[in-house]
Amino acid sequence: MTNKKKYDIGDPKAVKQLKEVLNKSRQLRISRVPAKTREAFIEIADEHFEGDYGMLLKWLLEEALEYQNMKEKLIDLGSIDARLRAVEEAVKISQANADKKVIKLLDGSSIPLKK
Numbered sequence: 001m002t003n004k005k006k007y008d009i010g011d012p013k014a015v016k017q018l019k020e021v022l023n024k025s026r027q028l029r030i031s032r033v034p035a036k037t038r039e040a041f042i043e044i045a046d047e048h049f050e051g052d053y054g055m056l057l058k059w060l061l062e063e064a065l066e067y068q069n070m071k072e073k074l075i076d077l078g079s080i081d082a083r084l085r086a087v088e089e090a091v092k093i094s095q096a097n098a099d100k101k102v103i104k105l106l107d108g109s110s111i112p113l114k115k
Helices: 012-025 035-049 053-100
Strands: 102-104 110-112
8 A cells, every 4th residue: 555645756747846836936027127127137136146036126125115215204304494494584584674673564565663
């Protein structure tokens, strides 16, 4: 009585099936990649990740997400900077008007202060 397992190492068909299952779980196919981009991707993978495309893809994704996060923060800083400049300009105008002893109105007219 022989008890044959599902993946018997001696069975070439089973070995082939097992290899196919392992390869399918590790494959990623991307189409329409420009030739120069593909070459650069392979070159970076070879130089920095010992040819491991998966790790390069993971690293690129992490870098892109970090860049997006930093980009949002830089945009916020730009907005804050613009508002700060507007406040600084308003303070300068206010200080100049304080020396003149007038109140400047929003419509551009001014009212002299009484002493």
